[in-house]
Amino acid sequence: DAGITQSPRYKITETGRQVTLMCHQTWSHSYMFWYRQDLGHGLRLIYYSAAADITDKGEVPDGYVVSRSKTENFPLTLESATRSQTSVYFCASSEAARGRTEAFFGQGTRLTVV
Amino acid sequence: AQKITQTQPGMFVQEKEAVTLDCTYDTSDQSYGLFWYKQPSSGEMIFLIYQGSYDEQNATEGRYSLNFQKARKSANLVISASQLGDSAMYFCAFSWGKLQFGAGTQVVVTP
Numbered sequence: 552d553a554g555i556t557q558s559p560r561y562k563i564t565e566t567g568r569q570v571t572l573m574c575h576q577t578w579s580h581s582y583m584f585w586y587r588q589d590l591g592h593g594l595r596l597i598y599y600s601a602a603a604d605i606t607d608k609g610e611v612p613d614g615y616v617v618s619r620s621k622t623e624n625f626p627l628t629l630e631s632a633t634r635s636q637t638s639v640y641f642c643a644s645s646e647a648a649r650g651r652t653e654a655f656f657g658q659g660t661r662l663t664v665v
Numbered sequence: 666a667q668k669i670t671q672t673q674p675g676m677f678v679q680e681k682e683a684v685t686l687d688c689t690y691d692t693s694d695q696s697y698g699l700f701w702y703k704q705p706s707s708g709e710m711i712f713l714i715y716q717g718s719y720d721e722q723n724a725t726e727g728r729y730s731l732n733f734q735k736a737r738k739s740a741n742l743v744i745s746a747s748q749l750g751d752s753a754m755y756f757c758a759f760s761w762g763k764l765q766f767g768a769g770t771q772v773v774v775t776p
Contacts, residue, residue: 584764593671593756593768609763641710645764650698651717654764656710 554578557642557657564632564664572627572660574642582645583625584654585609585617587638594641600625632664669759671767678747678774685732686742686770688757694718698760699740701731704769705753713755716740747774 555576564570574583581602586594586609596609598617606617614636616628625644629636639661643654668691678684690699701713716724716731724731732741744751752774757767 582764586766591674591768594766596763596765599763607763610765639708643710643764651715652698652760653700653712653715654710654758655712659708 555642555644555655555657557640557660560658560660562660562662564662566633566664567631570629570632570662572629572640572642572662574625574627574657576623576625576644576655578644578646578655579622580644580646580655581622582647582654583619584643584645585615585625585627586641586643587611587636588641588659589638597627597640629662632662634664636662637664638662669757669765669767671757671770673770674768675771675773678751678772680749680774680776681746683743683745684747684772686744686755686757686772687739688741688767689737689739690757690759691738692759692761694761696761699731699733700758700760700764701729701740701742702756702758702766703751703753704756710756714742744772749774749776 558573584599585597600606600619642657645654646652670689697718699716703711714726716733728745730743754769756769
């Protein structure tokens with residue numbers, strides 16, 4: 552199916568565990584983004600990538616790791632999950648980061664750290 | 666660092682009325698883009714409208730229009746003739762090489 556998909560949709564994990572959220576897009580968009588959404592904060596940018604093997608920090612990168620070995624995949628790893636990382640995570644992709652190039656979003660992953 | 670501010674955490678609007686959602690941004694860049702997205706209670710992010718920093722005319726998309734005042738660094742969204750289905754969270758976003766969002770405004774449309 553064409554589009555951008557995130558997996559899993561829901562995840563419960565324990566404090567201290569490593570967890571990876573997956574993001575896959577079928578458009579070959581250059582740019583991909585990871586956001587977390589918390590009440591009162593909107594969407595905060597965690598990491599983004601301009602192309603395969605190019606990643607950069609966003610507003611709240613601490614505690615997260617990303618990689619992008621292939622254009623279509625952009626996994627987000629929480630190396631040692633903490634309760635403060637309980638959130639809804641959105642992945643997005645766009646053709647470019649300037650100009651009229653809207654970002655397309657995945658359905659979100661609801662992560663609970665207990 | 667770029668910053669986007671949405672000062673209205675929530676607002677009520679009556680059906681068929683117009684509503685203006687505020688968005689201001691802070692940047693020294695000359696080339697950038699401004700977006701508005703809608704997030705209904707189901708959670709998906711829906712693109713509404715785009716304004717480029719060099720666009721001379723305000724953007725319009727159906728019932729949505731963007732009141733762009735570059736000197737004041739504001740990009741307010743106007744929804745005309747509100748419908749019950751417009752009840753949602755609305756986010757302003759700023760694109761300058763990365764895409765950053767404001768905190769959002771919750772809109773509730775009442776009959």
